[in-house]
Amino acid sequence: MHYDLIIFDCDGVLIDSEIISARMLINELAKLGVDVDLAYISRHFLGRSYPTVMEIIRREFHLVLPDDFEDRYRARLLSAFEQELKVMPHLSSVIDRLAIPYCVATSSSPLRAAKSLQHVGLGHLVGPSLFTSTMVAHGKPAPDLFLFAASRMQAEPSRCLVIEDSLTGIRAAKAAGMDVWRFVGGSHMRDHTQDEPQDARPNKWFSSFADFFQIAPDLEART
Numbered sequence: 001m002h003y004d005l006i007i008f009d010c011d012g013v014l015i016d017s018e019i020i021s022a023r024m025l026i027n028e029l030a031k032l033g034v035d036v037d038l039a040y041i042s043r044h045f046l047g048r049s050y051p052t053v054m055e056i057i058r059r060e061f062h063l064v065l066p067d068d069f070e071d072r073y074r075a076r077l078l079s080a081f082e083q084e085l086k087v088m089p090h091l092s093s094v095i096d097r098l099a100i101p102y103c104v105a106t107s108s109s110p111l112r113a114a115k116s117l118q119h120v121g122l123g124h125l126v127g128p129s130l131f132t133s134t135m136v137a138h139g140k141p142a143p144d145l146f147l148f149a150a151s152r153m154q155a156e157p158s159r160c161l162v163i164e165d166s167l168t169g170i171r172a173a174k175a176a177g178m179d180v181w182r183f184v185g186g187s188h189m190r191d192h193t194q195d196e197p198q199d200a201r202p203n204k205w206f207s208s209f210a211d212f213f214q215i216a217p218d219l220e221a222r223t
Helices: 018-030 038-044 050-061 069-084 091-097 110-119 144-152 167-175 209-215
Strands: 005-008 102-106 130-132 160-164 179-183 204-206
Touching: 005 144, 018 038, 018 069, 069 110, 091 209, 102 110, 102 144, 110 130, 130 144, 144 160, 144 167, 160 167, 167 179, 204 209
Parallel strands: 005 102, 005 160, 102 130, 160 179, 179 204
Antiparallel strands: none
């Protein structure tokens, strides 16, 4: 398949976190009189950075958020992660057997990404191969983050494969000139997988990392 680098999104791909994040945000907004559901969260917020999500909320609901909203939300979210967060099934086995370099490019904050990965036993992904939207001028769906990751990992964009779950991330990967496969095995995708418009159609789909090397046997290291 001629790839030199795999770029993994984090939330909803490496870790089954999106359903937890969505539930927490729904609960926090309900306290402010804003009624949204999982379908709304998936449609408008999936794959976007926290500042972008907050800006959308302010604009769409004409809401002035309390000064402590972010701190309260992040604290409760990290607490929920400690109790509920899990690595995606079969993901660790895939990473251990990859034949080419890989990295992580996420819209999460550096602290949240690091703590989440460490909590589920993926702490080895934290470090120079973890890239967050805080490192670039424009987050997803702009291509900046993926292009930055490819540059730092010394890979040509056309030879990168992105693994994403969100339409926002798919758009970013396509804008970067990279192939992108959509992972639809996260809990947040159950009954809420969005239709893919023309500008957000991946090259392939898969629902379990158990199938990864069946799709791409050339990416498995030979023993």
